[in-house]
Amino acid sequence: MKRWGFLLSLLLLFSTIPAKASLPWITVFEGRVQIGEILIVGNYQIEITQEKYSLKPYALIRKEGKIRKLVELNGTVEVDSIRIIRGSFDDSGLFIVIQYQPTFINELKPQEGDLFNIEGYVIKVLEVDKALSLSVNGVEVYVKENSSRTYDKLLFVYNAGVLRIYSANISVHYDKSKDYELYYPFKSLRTKSGAELTIPITITNNGNDDIILPLDIISAPAEWRIEFLGESNNYEVSEITLPPEDSVTIFLHINTPEGAKGPNNITFSVGDKIGEITVDVVDKEEIEIITPLLGIEVEAGSLISLPVYFIGPETKKAVFLEITEKPLNWDVYFTLNGLRITSFLLNSNKEVNLIVKIPQNIELGTYPIKFTANGIEKAITVSIYKTHRGELAKLHLSVIDENGTPIPKTKVQIGNETYITNIDGSLEKEMPKGNYNITVSKEGYENHQLTLNLEDGEERDVTITLKKLLHYAKVELESDHLTTGFDFQPSYKIQLENLGKEDDEYFLSLEGLPSEWAIRFLKDIQSNLEVKSLKVSSESSQIVHLKIIPPLNAKPGVYNATLRVKASSGEEIAKNIQVEVIGRYEASLETSNYLLSLKPGEKREVKLTLRNSGNAITNVNIEVNTPNGWEVEVEPQKLAKLESNSAKTVILRIKVSETTPAGEYKVSIKAKADQTESETRLTVRVRQNSNYAYLGLTLLFTTLIGLVLIIRRVGRR
Numbered sequence: 001m002k003r004w005g006f007l008l009s010l011l012l013l014f015s016t017i018p019a020k021a022s023l024p025w026i027t028v029f030e031g032r033v034q035i036g037e038i039l040i041v042g043n044y045q046i047e048i049t050q051e052k053y054s055l056k057p058y059a060l061i062r063k064e065g066k067i068r069k070l071v072e073l074n075g076t077v078e079v080d081s082i083r084i085i086r087g088s089f090d091d092s093g094l095f096i097v098i099q100y101q102p103t104f105i106n107e108l109k110p111q112e113g114d115l116f117n118i119e120g121y122v123i124k125v126l127e128v129d130k131a132l133s134l135s136v137n138g139v140e141v142y143v144k145e146n147s148s149r150t151y152d153k154l155l156f157v158y159n160a161g162v163l164r165i166y167s168a169n170i171s172v173h174y175d176k177s178k179d180y181e182l183y184y185p186f187k188s189l190r191t192k193s194g195a196e197l198t199i200p201i202t203i204t205n206n207g208n209d210d211i212i213l214p215l216d217i218i219s220a221p222a223e224w225r226i227e228f229l230g231e232s233n234n235y236e237v238s239e240i241t242l243p244p245e246d247s248v249t250i251f252l253h254i255n256t257p258e259g260a261k262g263p264n265n266i267t268f269s270v271g272d273k274i275g276e277i278t279v280d281v282v283d284k285e286e287i288e289i290i291t292p293l294l295g296i297e298v299e300a301g302s303l304i305s306l307p308v309y310f311i312g313p314e315t316k317k318a319v320f321l322e323i324t325e326k327p328l329n330w331d332v333y334f335t336l337n338g339l340r341i342t343s344f345l346l347n348s349n350k351e352v353n354l355i356v357k358i359p360q361n362i363e364l365g366t367y368p369i370k371f372t373a374n375g376i377e378k379a380i381t382v383s384i385y386k387t388h389r390g391e392l393a394k395l396h397l398s399v400i401d402e403n404g405t406p407i408p409k410t411k412v413q414i415g416n417e418t419y420i421t422n423i424d425g426s427l428e429k430e431m432p433k434g435n436y437n438i439t440v441s442k443e444g445y446e447n448h449q450l451t452l453n454l455e456d457g458e459e460r461d462v463t464i465t466l467k468k469l470l471h472y473a474k475v476e477l478e479s480d481h482l483t484t485g486f487d488f489q490p491s492y493k494i495q496l497e498n499l500g501k502e503d504d505e506y507f508l509s510l511e512g513l514p515s516e517w518a519i520r521f522l523k524d525i526q527s528n529l530e531v532k533s534l535k536v537s538s539e540s541s542q543i544v545h546l547k548i549i550p551p552l553n554a555k556p557g558v559y560n561a562t563l564r565v566k567a568s569s570g571e572e573i574a575k576n577i578q579v580e581v582i583g584r585y586e587a588s589l590e591t592s593n594y595l596l597s598l599k600p601g602e603k604r605e606v607k608l609t610l611r612n613s614g615n616a617i618t619n620v621n622i623e624v625n626t627p628n629g630w631e632v633e634v635e636p637q638k639l640a641k642l643e644s645n646s647a648k649t650v651i652l653r654i655k656v657s658e659t660t661p662a663g664e665y666k667v668s669i670k671a672k673a674d675q676t677e678s679e680t681r682l683t684v685r686v687r688q689n690s691n692y693a694y695l696g697l698t699l700l701f702t703t704l705i706g707l708v709l710i711i712r713r714v715g716r717r
Contacts, residue, residue, distance in 0.1 A: 023157075025083050025099035026150055026168035032093035041098055042170035044068075044082055048094060051386070057094050059084055060385070067297075070364055070385050102155045102166035110134075110163045119169045121154060132158045179207035180242070182273045184252070190280040190288025190311060193261060197254040198233065199277065203240065203270055204247040213271035214239045215250070221264045225255040228268075256281055287312050287319060287346060289373050295381040300388050301360040301458060305353045306380060308334075310373070312346035319346045324377070325370035331357035332369055356382065360455035361389040361433070388457020392430040395454065398463045399425040399440055407466060413439040433458070440464050444472045444499030471500040471569040473536075477546075477577065484548045485582040491525055496534055496565065497541035505568040507533045508544065512561040513579065518549035548579055556583030556615055585676035586614035587642070589650075589669055596654070597685045603631075603655035606682065610639075610671050611647040617673035618642075622650055625668040629657035642673070654684065662688050 033039060035057070039046045045062040057073045061082065071077045073086040073094065087095030105118055110132060114125040127133035132143045136151050143149040143158040150156075155166035184201040191197055205211055215228045215238055228237045229251045237250055252268065260281045267276050282288060288311035298304055310319060320343045326332045334341050335353045344352070356369065366383045399410045399421055406425030411418060414429070414436055421427045433456045440448045445466040454460060474497040482492055498504055508531075510519045522545040523529040534542050546563075558580045565573040590609045598604055610620070620639040624632045633653040642648060654667065667682040 023102060023166060024148060024150060024155060026102050026153055026155060027097060028100045028153060028168055028170060029098040029172045030096070032095050034093045038175035039098070039172065040175055041082060041100070041172050044080075045175070046082070046084070046098070048073075048096075057086070057089055067366065067383055098172070100168040100170060102153075102168040104164065105167045106165045108163055109161055118154070118165055119167055121152075123165075132156075132163065180205045180211060180213070180271070180273075182270050182275060184275060184277070185292035186277065186290055187292070187294055188278040188280070189290045190282050190286075191256060193256055193281050194258045195256050197256070197279065198229075199252045199254070200249050201228075201252055201270070201275070202247055202249045203242060205242040205244055208244050210241060210243050211271070212239065212241050214269075216269045218267040218269055218274070220266045221260070223257045224260070224264070224266075226266060226268075227253050229253050252277070254279060287317060287374060287376070289376055289378055291378050291380060293380065295383065297383040297385050298358065299386045300358055300362045300384050301455065302356075302358050304356045304358075304382075305335075306356065308352045308354050308378075310346055310350045310352060312348060312350070316345055316347040319344055319373050321352075321371060321373055323369075323371050325368060327362070327367045327369075329359050330362075330367075330369075331355075332371075334371075354380070358382070358384070360387075360391075360393075360457045362387055363389070388455075391457030393433055393454035393456065393458045393460065395427075395429045395431060395452070396459070396461045397421070397427040397429070397438075398461075399427075399442075400463065400465055401445075402465060402467060407442055407445070410440060410442045410466070413441075440466065442466055443474060444469055468501050469499070470502055471504055471567060471571050473498055473500070473504065473506060473565065473567060473571060473573060475563070475565050475573050475575060477563065477575060480575070480577045481580065482546075482548060482577060483580045483582055484550055486550065486552055486554075486584040489547050489549050491522060491545040491547045494521075494544050494546055494563075495541055496536055496544065498536040498538055500569075501538055502569070503535065503537045504571075505533055505535045507566045507568075509564050509566075510546070510548070510561055511564055513548070513559055514551075514554070516551045517554070520547045520549070521545070522547060550581050552584070554581055556581045583615035583675065585612075585617055585673075587612045587617055587620075587671060587673060587676050587678045589671050589678050589680040591680070591682070594681070595683045595685065597687060598654070598656045599687055600656055600660045601658040603653060606652040606654065608650040608652055608669065608680075609647050610642065610650055610678075612642045613645060615675070616641060616644045617675045620671055620673045623670045623672060624652065625670075626654065627657075627660065627665050629659065631655040631657075654682075656684070656686055660686050662686050 028041065029039065033048045035048055035050050037048055043064050047060040047062070049058050049060055050056070051058060058070060059073055059077065060070050061068045061079050063080070069079050071079065073084065073096070075086060077084045081101040083099040085097040085099070087097065089095070110125040110128055112125055112128055116123055122137055124135040125132070126135055126140065130145050134141045134143065134156070136154070139151070141149060141151050141156070143156045146159050148155060148157045153167060153169045155168070157164040157166070181204045182201065184199055186199055189197065203213065217226050220226045229235065230237050231249060233251060233253070240248060240250065242248060254266065256279065263278050263280045265276060265278050267274065269275070280288070290309040290311070291306070292309070293306050296304070321334050321341065323332050333355050335355055336344055341352070344350070354371070362384055364384050364387055366381055368379055368381050370377060370379045397412060399407045401407055408421060408423045408425050410421040410425060412421060412427055419427055419429065431454060433454050436452045436454065438450050438452060445468055448464050448466055450464070452460065452462070476495045478493050483490065496506055508521050513519065520530050521532065523531050525545055531544060534544060536542050558578050561577050561579050563575045563577055588611050590611060591606060593606065596604055596606065618641045620642055622634045622637055624634060626632055635651040639648060652669065663686055665684045665686065667684055668679060669682065670677060670679045
């Protein structure tokens with residue numbers, strides 16, 4: 001029981017202590033910050049920056065001068081004890097709220113009237129009840145039982161009669177230091193005893209006001225003579241004045257005494273900025289390695305060249321180089337005079353380049369690179385502030401000929417996709433990372449194949465030079481379906497273009513047609529001058545005309561043929577075409593009597609001959625056009641087909657109507673087929689009956705007698 005009671009008491013005790021992770025954050029800053037400004041929050045430095053292309057705001061967070069994290073400001077961001085909440089972003093700046101996670105300061109059981117001081121805050125206990133009443137710097141603050149309450153940068157937690165006090169009493173201010181930069185290329189160097197060193201130091205004023213900067217040697221080895229010299233190295237400098245946006249270079253002159261050895265530190269100041277240089281004095285037979293850049297910040301995908309200086313002994317000495325540590329998939333190597341090297345002969349001072357190729361998709365962070373030279377180890381750190389992980393690669397492809405002239409409309413096949421370059425021979429394409437097989441082709445040129453490996457976000461410029469073929473021709477025919485006939489044969493234009501480097505002669509022929517057909521290649525239509533070959537200069541073209549003449553006994557229809565062009569260089573081009581013969585159709589209607597004489601109501605039969613002296617015709621229809629009221633019969637009225645060089649008798653029966661007056665009438669007869677038609681005309685003379693003639697004569701005679709009697713009577717009067 002005692003054991004269980006002890007455990008229960010311990011459990012209750014821990015339940016009254018709030019975990020730090022559950023404590024409220026305390027706001028220590030809120031306001032607008034400009035791009036480029038730095039906020040000092042305790043031992044954190046928060047620099048507001050901006051992405052180059054998207055213009056998104058970022059926070060570069062350093063702790064005690066070392067990069068802790070680079071984060072995009074989007075919503076709420078937490079890094080260690082810092083929380084940043086983003087607000088609006090406009091021309092007036094970025095509104096942010098910075099909160100800090102408080103630290104434990106004190107714990108007590110408050111009694112009414114207690115008075116104590118915590119970090120400059122005067123706290124008095126006014127009342128102890130279910131709620132704790134405090135006076136903090138004269139302001140009344142209530143803290144309920146089992147709850148917390150913040151005041152300014154203090155956090156009060158009241159639980160089971162115990163008051164715990166937490167504080168976020170940290171300094172928050174803008175970095176108001178003088179806006180100037182200090183640069184010197186060497187942080188560590190190696191020399192021999194008794195040597196004199198001169199190190200350039202460049203000071204740049206980035207501010208808008210003049211600045212006065214005192215120069216001082218803070219610490220140096222005994223018996224070493226160290227001084228600041230002006231640009232001409234003949235006068236000592238103790239203070240400089242810099243106007244806005246100006247810079248000056250001074251020199252730190254170091255005179256090492258004889259007998260000095262080992263690493264020696266020199267500390268100096270320029271204004272409120274401190275500089276430090278380590279001079280390693282070595283035996284005269286050793287080499288000295290100077291890496292002026294110890295840490296750099298770059299973008300992923302960069303190719304950087306870092307100088308490494310070697311100071312050799314008085315005699316020649318071999319230097320062996322080795323990369324001992326590098327990040328995975330990074331390419332790191334040394335170059336000298338443009339060549340990759342692993343060793344070299346040193347007989348004086350020499351500069352070697354350390355080349356670092358960084359992958360496009362590397363994660364943000366800091367990466368070490370270490371190398372040795374004759375067992376002496378050196379290290380450089382590379383910090384990645386921007387990555388291209390997941391971004392599409394951009395390919396910029398240019399196609400030119402051997403003279404450097406762009407080749408337009410070139411076919412570019414990337415994998416299974418085909419693209420065409422524009423008028424200036426270029427192609428731009430965004431693609432996911434990966435390996436690509438690319439084939440570039442153009443008529444008259446040799447095909448070009450290459451394989452590309454593209455990384456995330458990589459921009460690659462590729463120029464491809466196509467070589468022109470010695471012999472290459474292009475033949476264009478205005479149509480691959482040609483027509484000809486018996487009465488008229490059209491000519492067709494053939495364009496022959498020599499795309500090769502050299503002149504060539506081309507021989508033309510048309511194969512596949514019957515031997516009795518006439519094939520003519522004409523220089524031009526007007527002259528009818530026939531040619532068998534063409535001489536075409538390089539990068540020029542000529543035109544020839546093709547005429548096809550079938551014999552009269554050729555059957556209409558479609559014939560397959562091949563247009564063949566053979567070059568003297570051995571090249572051969574064949575084009576398949578179709579030749580369609582349009583038939584000769586000559587049909588006619590004939591009769592032995594084109595004049596008929598009929599009485600009204602009389603019917604007469606006429607024999608007609610439908611003659612076909614051309615190719616077979618189909619669907620022949622006989623049409624007869626007569627005056628109104630006449631009756632016509634045709635036998636046969638229709639013919640399905642009339643073979644070539646054949647004839648058919650057609651019976652035409654015509655009956656004149658009873659009321660047709662005497663006179664001459666035309667009867668039109670047409671034979672219409674699918675291919676042609678023929679027409680003939682008959683003349684029909686209609687005469688009156690004899691009874692009507694007698695009646696007419698009687699009426700005429702009676703009229704004459706009456707007229708004579710009237711004349712006599714009138715004459716007597």
